[in-house]
Amino acid sequence: MCLVLALALGPASLSVGRIWHLLLAGPVRGDLDNAIFWQIRMPRVLTAALVGAALAVAGVILQDLFLNPLTDPYVTGVSSGAALGATIGIVLHFSNLSATTVLAIVGGLGTLVLVWMAARRRGRIDVFVLLLAGVTISYLASAMVTVMMIKANQDMTQIIYWLMGSFSGRGWGDVRIALVTVPFMVLPLFFAREMDILLQGEKRAMELGVEVERTKRMLLVTAGVLTALAVSVSGIIGFVGLVVPHIVRLLVGPGHRGLLPVSLLAGASMMVIADLLSRTVISPNEIPVGVVTTFVGAPLFVYLLRRGRRA
Amino acid sequence: MSTTRIGRLTAALLLVAVLALGVLALAACGSSSSSGAASSSPAASASTASGPITVTDDEGNQVTLDKPAQRIVSLAPANTEIVFAIGAGDKLVAGTTYDDYPAQAKSLPKIGDFNAPNIEKTASYQPDLVLAAGGIQDKLRSKLESLGMKVYVVDPKTYDGTIQTIENIGKLAGAEAGAGQVGDKMTAAQQTVQAAVADLPKKTTFLEIYSKPLMTAGKATYIDDMIGIAGGDNIGAQAGAGFPNFSTEVLVKDDPQVYIADSGSMSKPGDINQRAGFSALTAVKDGHVYVIDDDTIARPGPRLALGLLALARDIHPEASISQ
Numbered sequence: 342m343c344l345v346l347a348l349a350l351g352p353a354s355l356s357v358g359r360i361w362h363l364l365l366a367g368p369v370r371g372d373l374d375n376a377i378f379w380q381i382r383m384p385r386v387l388t389a390a391l392v393g394a395a396l397a398v399a400g401v402i403l404q405d406l407f408l409n410p411l412t413d414p415y416v417t418g419v420s421s422g423a424a425l426g427a428t429i430g431i432v433l434h435f436s437n438l439s440a441t442t443v444l445a446i447v448g449g450l451g452t453l454v455l456v457w458m459a460a461r462r463r464g465r466i467d468v469f470v471l472l473l474a475g476v477t478i479s480y481l482a483s484a485m486v487t488v489m490m491i492k493a494n495q496d497m498t499q500i501i502y503w504l505m506g507s508f509s510g511r512g513w514g515d516v517r518i519a520l521v522t523v524p525f526m527v528l529p530l531f532f533a534r535e536m537d538i539l540l541q542g543e544k545r546a547m548e549l550g551v552e553v554e555r556t557k558r559m560l561l562v563t564a565g566v567l568t569a570l571a572v573s574v575s576g577i578i579g580f581v582g583l584v585v586p587h588i589v590r591l592l593v594g595p596g597h598r599g600l601l602p603v604s605l606l607a608g609a610s611m612m613v614i615a616d617l618l619s620r621t622v623i624s625p626n627e628i629p630v631g632v633v634t635t636f637v638g639a640p641l642f643v644y645l646l647r648r649g650r651r652a
Numbered sequence: 653m654s655t656t657r658i659g660r661l662t663a664a665l666l667l668v669a670v671l672a673l674g675v676l677a678l679a680a681c682g683s684s685s686s687s688g689a690a691s692s693s694p695a696a697s698a699s700t701a702s703g704p705i706t707v708t709d710d711e712g713n714q715v716t717l718d719k720p721a722q723r724i725v726s727l728a729p730a731n732t733e734i735v736f737a738i739g740a741g742d743k744l745v746a747g748t749t750y751d752d753y754p755a756q757a758k759s760l761p762k763i764g765d766f767n768a769p770n771i772e773k774t775a776s777y778q779p780d781l782v783l784a785a786g787g788i789q790d791k792l793r794s795k796l797e798s799l800g801m802k803v804y805v806v807d808p809k810t811y812d813g814t815i816q817t818i819e820n821i822g823k824l825a826g827a828e829a830g831a832g833q834v835g836d837k838m839t840a841a842q843q844t845v846q847a848a849v850a851d852l853p854k855k856t857t858f859l860e861i862y863s864k865p866l867m868t869a870g871k872a873t874y875i876d877d878m879i880g881i882a883g884g885d886n887i888g889a890q891a892g893a894g895f896p897n898f899s900t901e902v903l904v905k906d907d908p909q910v911y912i913a914d915s916g917s918m919s920k921p922g923d924i925n926q927r928a929g930f931s932a933l934t935a936v937k938d939g940h941v942y943v944i945d946d947d948t949i950a951r952p953g954p955r956l957a958l959g960l961l962a963l964a965r966d967i968h969p970e971a972s973i974s975q
Contacts, residue, residue: 373932377904380929434918495916497767502865502897509865510900512928625891625902627865 380512388511389616389630390609391519392571393581397589397608398526399567400582401600402560405540407472413583414568417561418475421482422452423572428486428500432493439514442573446518449569452478453562466557505629506576508616515574522570525563526605532556533597540595580634581608581615584642591645611638707820710786710807713793717802720826721781727769727792730951731783731806731821732757737954738822739830745777753947753955775799781824806952810877811842811960814952834954841957842881845964848971849883855967857884858908858935861895863919863927868898874952882964883971884910904929910967911935916946942966 355363355374368379399414407416414420426448430441456478460471486504490497529536535556538546547553568582585608586600593599615633622628706716725746726732732751735744741756749765751757763777764770767788774782774796782796786807793803804824808814815835822831857879861867868888869875873895879886887906891898911933913919921941930936944966948959964973 370931373904373907376929376932377901380932381900381904384928498867499862499864502862507865509897510863510928620899620901625899626896627899 384513384516385508385511385616385620386613387516388519388574389508389612391516391522392508392575392578393585393612393615394526394605394609395519395522395567395571396578396582396612397585397604398529398601399564399571400608401586401589401597401604402529402536402564404586405536405597406557406560406564407468408540408542409472410587411583412472413579414564414571415479415577415579415582416472416475417565417568418452418456418477418479418482419449419565419568420572420577421479421486422455423449423569424486424504424577425482426451427503427573427576428489431496431499431503432489434496439518442515442518445573446569448482449572450566452482453565453569457561465554466561468557471561502629503576506578506631507619507627507629508575509620509627511574518570519574522567525567525570528563529560529597530601532560533601536560536597536601537595575630578612578631578634580631580638581611584638585611588638588642588645591648705823707804707823709804709820710809710813710817711793711805713803713805715781715802715804715824717781717824721779721802721824723777723779724781724783724825725763725774725777725779726751726783727763727774727789728766728783728785728806728951729753729757730953731785732760733951733953733955734806734818734821734834735783735825737830737834738818738825738827740822740825740827743825745779746774771795771799775801783821808874808952809872810874811838811881811956812877814874814956815839817952818954838954838957841960845882845960845973848973849964849968852883852968852971854883854885855909856887856906857910857912857967858887858903858906860911860913860917860919860924863913863917863924865897866900866903867895870894870896874956875949878949878956878960878963879967882960882967884963884967900929904932907933908935909938909940911941912963912966913941913943914946914949915943916950919943940966940969 423445426444430444459474619630747760872893
């Protein structure tokens with residue numbers, strides 16, 4: 342529903358009949374309205390949906406793995422690593438913008454490997470060491486981004502805007518990258534039972550016959566890949582990965598069989614709506630989408646928290 | 653035993669530090685007084701006008717000097733270009749790390765870069781005039797003035813305003829004749845362009861400052877003014893003042909006839925043509941996508957004349973405007 346609404350509305354107004362016509366016609370080269378719908382709005386909305394879903398699922402996984410309600414997908418340092426990669430791409434002036442995206446993916450996954458190596462001890466992954474290593478590497482990467490911003494001054498604006506996150510100008514190439522997240526979003530659904538049991542602690546889970554290390558490893562890699570891909574496409578957009586899992590937990594409870602798919606949909610919806618507001622409210626200017634996610638998410642979250650308390 | 657040794661060592665170190673500071677302070681006083689003496693004699697002979705000079709800068713502040721400036725610090729590459737162009741380059745004592753034009757500007761001592769000029773370093777040159785910029789340097793004026801420096805803010809909003817500011821700097825630096833010549837050249841370029849495009853229809857034009865996100869030149873900028881002079885209708889003006897970001901959807905809807913990217917955006921015509929949705933643009937279909945030299949359009953100084961001519965050539969190639 343959010344998808345339809347977002348496709349229908351935009352700073353360049355197209356009537357419902359016109360959109361129906363455009364939808365049936367398919368992409369046609371050379372027509373302006375068609376280009377707005379198929380080349381600009383459609384890929385942008387799809388990218389936002391996929392990124393929102395990926396961040397929400399990664400948020401669920403990491404919050405439950407670290408048993409820490411303040412965890413968001415960015416604590417693993419993956420996002421800062423991706424930011425470092427993107428900054429290198431921007432500073433080196435790759436004329437091909439997707440090269441920057443690829444560098445961001447490399448940076449994000451590289452950070453994941455580093456954090457992973459830091460947290461591995463005798464074949465086990467210590468999630469608390471992993472959390473600390475993630476935060477530390479994230480600070481290190483941010484410091485390097487800052488140094489690069491100062492050295493490559495003329496690119497500062499572009500880097501700052503990348504860090505703020507946006508879906509402006511995202512095309513089908515970005516959708517293709519974002520689509521890679523789909524299998525990683527589906528995968529955790531098959532481990533819903535194990536994730537439920539892990540909430541009771543690793544020891545208890547082991548007693549109940551869960552292959553704790555294998556499950557943890559799989560979930561961490563999944564969350565890391567989801568975050569790296571999402572951040573590479575959109576930049577760093579806050580709040581969705583932190584708040585959507587909490588909101589959904591308040592609505593459907595902590596069981597992962599419901600929590601994971603509903604978070605996926607809620608993340609996608611929230612991001613699509615946030616991006617819709619970001620591109621329409623002060624058109625032809627745009628508000629950074631991360632600002633909108635916070636404005637929309639914060640009051641909603643506080644309201645649900647209060648309601649949840651009373652119930 | 654060891655504690656007394658450490659104590660003695662500390663005392664010795666402190667003494668050395670105090671002595672070093674004293675020597676430095678003396679050296680600083682010595683150099684400033686000698687340079688003051690050296691510069692005061694030519695000042696007397698160079699200044700033709702008597703009495704204080706007062707001009708109003710681009711932020712509406714009155715700047716008054718008792719005599720023409722002899723020690724100028726420039727906080728922006730455009731300001732440095734202006735001072736050299738009017739023939740007062742010998743009075744520049746420091747500039748920024750970005751200063752690269754004319755070639756002599758590169759060898760000037762640097763007070764930091766345009767985004768973050770070092771205030772202490774600026775003060776250390778004991779300038780009698782500081783040429784600042786608007787925008788990112790907005791909060792700088794009060795700090796510099798509280799240290800006793802005279803500040804002129806260069807932040808013109810139109811092409812004519814740029815000429816006016818150059819003439820003002822000419823007065824402050826005692827180089828009015830040079831400034832007049834620069835202004836005449838800029839006015840001549842403007843007249844050439846105006847005559848060439850006078851009978852031609854206005855063409856809708858989009859000027860890209862950055863590509864990700866898309867940013868443009870809005871109202872109340874000298875770039876907007878120059879697009880108008882060059883016979884263009886600036887699409888970016890609807891997005892408000894300054895340098896706002898701009899919706900790609902609206903850009904495609906408004907369908908500019910001419911698309912010009914500032915070279916600072918690092919965009920190439922080939923990339924622009926291939927952006928999502930751009931293949932439908934009239935500018936792309938007709939091959940009117942251009943890149944303009946950042947130095948001639950992003951620096952409000954004498955080289956805006958070149959930028960204006962380039963804009964007019966891109967917007968109205970049929971007018972065949974020569975250099």
